[in-house]
Amino acid sequence: MWNFLKKDLLVLLRDKTELAVLITMPLILTAILGFALGGLMSGETDAMESKLAIVNDDNAEEGFEHFVSELDEQPIPEDAKQRIIEGAEAYQPSTIIQETFKSDELSSIFELTYLEETQAQEALMNEEVSAILVLPEDFTFKALRKMLLNEGNGSELTVITADHSSVSASTIESVVDMVIGQMNVMTAISMESQGAITFSEYEMSPGEIKSVTDRDPMSAMQYYAFAMAAMFGLYIASTIARKSYVETFQNVYSRIVLAGKHPMFYLSGKGISTVMLVTIQVALLLVISIFILRAFMFETLTDWLGIGLITFVYALCVGAIGVLLTSITLLFESASIPELFTGAVVSILAFLGGSFVPQTQLPEIINTIGNFTPNGLALTAYLQWSQGLGFEYITPSLIKLLVMAVIILVIGLVLFPRKRVV
Amino acid sequence: MLETVNLKKVFKRNIAADDVNLYLDEGESVGLLGPNGAGKSTTISMMSTLMKPTTGDVKWNGRSVIQNPSEIRKELGVVPQEIALYQELTALENLKFFGKIYGLSGSNLDRKIEEVVDHVGLNERQNELVKNYSGGMKRRLNIAVALLHEPEIIIMDEPTVGIDPQSRNYILEMVRQLNKEKGMTVLYTSHYMEEVERLCDRIYIMDHGKIIATGTKDELTSILSSEESILIELDRDQPNLIERYKQQESILQVTETEKGIKLIVPKGSHQLGTIFDLAEEEQAQIVSMNVQVPTLEDVFLHLTGRKLRD
The missing domain is CATH 3.40.1710 (abc type-2 transporter like fold)
Structure with missing residues (x-):
């Protein structure tokens, strides 16, 4: 399996366009939105x-x-x-x-x-x-x-x-x-x-966003660091599915099958690669947001472990989406579904899940729907955890993510065209 | 060793392969010749277990590969028509990835990689990204990957498409070595008649999904043993002259070529006088004339009424 992961990682790392979309773009957006909306979120209205x-x-x-x-x-x-x-x-x-x-x-x-x-x-x-x-x-x-x-x-x-x-x-x-x-x-x-x-x-301090815990109020930069990480994690799923189309089109997939590997091995390789790549991507985005953009800072090991757990559970869910998209891509022998996912679905999920505008500023109905999107759930968990709310607060979101991952994975496995070859 | 039995593949209403029967003996080099769309790739996809036939069977040492695909897979090397490589990886990384998939590891993998890289002549550039390779180098690496696990039989689907003559020559020589020096059984598909003529002991000619002729090169050309080809080069296009030749009952076939006309006439029928007379009447200047024994191209034309590259 390490062989597949290494290959997928190398292929992705050497694709500058993909890298720009997956790593550079969320950082740029975090910086732009963080600076542009910083005043609105933190009440910095001096000017x-x-x-x-x-x-x-x-x-x-x-x-x-x-x-x-x-x-x-x-x-x-x-x-x-x-x-x-x-x-x-x-x-x-x-x-x-x-x-x-x-x-x-x-x-x-x-x-x-x-x-x-x-x-x-x-x-x-x-x-x-x-x-x-x-x-x-x-x-x-x-x-x-x-x-x-x-x-x-x-x-x-x-x-x-x-x-x-x-x-x-x-x-x-x-x-x-x-x-x-x-x-x-x-x-x-x-x-x-x-x-x-x-x-x-309950002392009020006018002109500031009051945090309900003892943490510093959340800045726009911190919010968008999590929001963009959750949004751009979804792109890994479609990237992996599009690569699988290229692999099929160029007969690389056939080579893998001819080597005696069961097609399911290939599919699970795609799922695991997606999980690992999302984990690496989100970790990179958050580390850069912390140390270069100075978006926020965690003080204890527990803080980091909680963020790691949320990231991993979210990555599992995106991994399942990767499996589903790969299955559909191989079933229809077309890259149009992952392209549609990249071009439209991610943007819709991002909007519903609060990656563009904070969920609290969206209508109630959108908020409710957003709570059933993987990125929305991940973002909620990130925000709750970073505000110092305990494990009991993030558990419902994590459980929903895991249930969602299992459902999507099962659909992906059912759709996978394993009978395509002898 | 490997045979197909009434192999048929139907895609919706299109019959891509129709009752194909062919076989390969151990150590043989067999050509599958046919124009684009003849059904060659479909046939070899079924033979290599990558596609299920609609009906019929493929047998490897007498056992059905439909029932036991894994038995042939470990002994089979397939060189697809497409460049089945990761363009963003180096040649070495590609070879390591596919080698590991075949279960090779450690020093055994390193030794095999060294061997195939040496065989395809890519030692100097094995650390370069594949996307920076020339078409010929990609084709050579495409073959190298198929050789990693030391297969008994290799199936090559048009391995020289779109490359320069020098690279093509290199690949043809490599295939010849694999067959003659290493004793590997080869099934070579192509629409280049000269490649199949040069490499293969036996040839199957395929068109519209069917095998229309089979035999050694001599056996196939003997189909036209009672005929001879006359190649005429003209100073310019002469459509009227072509029509006049077609009207002659003693001329069996008239085909326009790049530089002139190709005529097939009964052997020893003394047609040269008529050919010159008609040219003179049409005021056409014959620049050169060449009388040939029939080639496989002529055999194909004779059997199908069209050229291999139509």
């Missing part, structure tokens, strides 16, 4: 300056009282009610949003002015402000009711922008999204812990 008009139609005090009176009518224990009231008092949504823009980190970027809606519209038209943030009537009440009692539809914040200020407007939107996201996370934690963790124990 931007915006004037923001806030139209506050909400009466926070009234909203809070309204919420307390509604809470009184709820059939929940008194001590829980008390904790919820304390939390709501400390972190009223409209206050959090306004305070976020007034914080040290953001006050140098955003200059706030409070205006009536008509004045704000006029200022936007005259390019005096970059955007308007509208806190609607009953915002506090509706937001608290949705967040803490899970009742009603919540309330919508409106960001009004003009064409002349697209960059600043997008920054405002991302800050608002981030604040709302954090509030939702805190609410979820509070609900899940049934009040054991309250808002007051």
